[in-house]
Amino acid sequence: MLAAPTHAPTQPPISDRHRLRPAQLDMPPRLLLGPGPSNAHPRVLQALGMRQVGHLDPCFIALMNEVQELLRYGWQTDNTLTIPVSGTGSAAMEATLANLVEPGDRVLIGINGYFGHRLTDMAQRYGAEVRAIHKPWGETFSLAELRTALETHRPAILALVHAETSTGARQPLEGVGDLCREFDCLLLADTVTSLGGVPLFLDAWGVDAAYSGSQKALSCPPGIAPFTLGDRAIAKLNRRQSPVPNWYLDMSLVGRYWGSDRTYHHTAPINMNYALREALMLVAEEGLDARWQRHQTVAELLWDGLEALGLRCHVAREFRLPTLTTVLIPDGIDGKAVARTLLNDYNIEIGGGLGELAGRVWRIGLMGFNSRPETVLTLLKALETVLPRFR
């Protein structure tokens, strides 16, 4: 019944040089207690494998609405433009700057860790005149310091990292939005390691633009990234004199794909949206209050247990993120070797330090599904067992 093939009588020979025959996919059962990804919730992994529909299918469009609505709950915002970007958290981070920065705009960035530097790099690529305020890695900015900086620099945008994944510090945002309104500037917040794990009130705090990742406290695999713009941010986007110099992340196009028009832009990552929906459903089912309390309670169990082992945390308790803890590596101990041993002997992943904290701390994440007392017990016992070998 099948006709003979007609293609390519003159085609070049096919090379088998790169024709690998790898083994069936199998991965060790890691407990991911580093800075992320954290382990996805089993229900999320199940949702990920659901059969596909088209990205313009009425069923998928209904799902897109649900994802948007559930993101608004997680962030406590009414922002209409609340969507998942079809990339990782870094893409959503870049989306805020690509859309809001016009060449020559002054952007004030609070740098107290790795991601402040990244914001600086990105903002410069979009032509911003970057001004920076600095704090040692692990410390945070006070309202008074922010007021002084706004008075001095008069920026169009103030960018702060709510949850610094490189340091484990929580930057309080209460009152910062009011301050930004006083100085007629937008407030941009990195909430990659806080959304779904740490109290977060975008609207009450006056945050105008925010982004997050899926693979932290939402317990969804990486590859899709929450993004939101409020009215003041959208007004700035609409006032642009020049087109957004980034096609993939241009919210004047992406917004129409996710908005009521559903104008084709790119093909949304269908299965990653299934997974994110399930992850956000888990947040809604548990409720934000219970979820934030769980993260706090489990983190305190870790902190107390680390102290009992004679270990010290890098960040002052008041400003510690429950989702990510930086632990000082005791003098004379090879931090990398400890982490390698935890991975090889017990399938436990913890992270090392970045930048100023490289070699000085371990980073321990207790996020989403992994934020459970038994996870803490496993890690504490493993540390208790492994550390004496390295003293």
Add this chain to the structure above:
Amino acid sequence: MLAAPTHAPTQPPISDRHRLRPAQLDMPPRLLLGPGPSNAHPRVLQALGMRQVGHLDPCFIALMNEVQELLRYGWQTDNTLTIPVSGTGSAAMEATLANLVEPGDRVLIGINGYFGHRLTDMAQRYGAEVRAIHKPWGETFSLAELRTALETHRPAILALVHAETSTGARQPLEGVGDLCREFDCLLLADTVTSLGGVPLFLDAWGVDAAYSGSQKALSCPPGIAPFTLGDRAIAKLNRRQSPVPNWYLDMSLVGRYWGSDRTYHHTAPINMNYALREALMLVAEEGLDARWQRHQTVAELLWDGLEALGLRCHVAREFRLPTLTTVLIPDGIDGKAVARTLLNDYNIEIGGGLGELAGRVWRIGLMGFNSRPETVLTLLKALETVLPRFR
């Protein structure tokens, strides 16, 4: 055992306004025969749900190498910089231009469908001086026409769409690379709807930069996108006077993350990489020759069957893509209503036309796992049943 929570004595009330309680995820069993996504292969969906490891885990780094090597096989290239971009095909498309275009570079674009226009939009955002050559949607450029255009415009880059998803036309690339070398210009090819389904020899044809999607003939969900640069393209990237004005897609950074350094850039979408690896393994197991022949044979079965139903294809047989067929909607028939009926009554998705072809064609994809004779039978019988209702 758990300590009392200490957080947020002064926190605002939590709003339940957006706290949706959606139903358990379920999607209808669609047969996706539109322009993409196509149905993922069952083995790919299974791989997608595999438990996660960290993105810097030795197991994941080994997997990254396998994905890169298998992509080289699929594209028939030895290019070292062959990676999946952490976004959809449009992100990989933008990555080629973001990295290769410097402000003022002349870029010649062959426009014979929707994606030529998109390349133009993107290239302009990166400051290119775009020159275009046009053909009616569904036709292709001859070598002689390309030579004349290169002589006239003397571009730094020639961009052609190998497989125009909007028209179903296959642009022959044999000899174009030699021509580009003669005129000292780079050849950039869109292979979104050809990789894994249509003969493609990047190195033999002298293609310097290419990108693709995962959700077409590779039968992987959307959300990760093949990308490659050859030596001549990398030399241009290294000669840049200005940084790449796009952080997420900057190959001078991304390349180091996927290269031997493994320098942290962003968090790769772990599970999407599992899925892509499985999809590429299926290509390697079947072999390119058998896979290309299968796509051609099954497409011819469709074309003959459509003719028997009195329907005509838009593209001349010689230049038809086996992966995507544009079918002329007979006069007096409401194309959208037919597509809606196929979806609602039989769970079969086909696509409509874009741009010049809007309202004039249906787009039928037979890609990857869906390129099977029984798929064609199902669709033909459904059309035979549905069409008389609309005449």
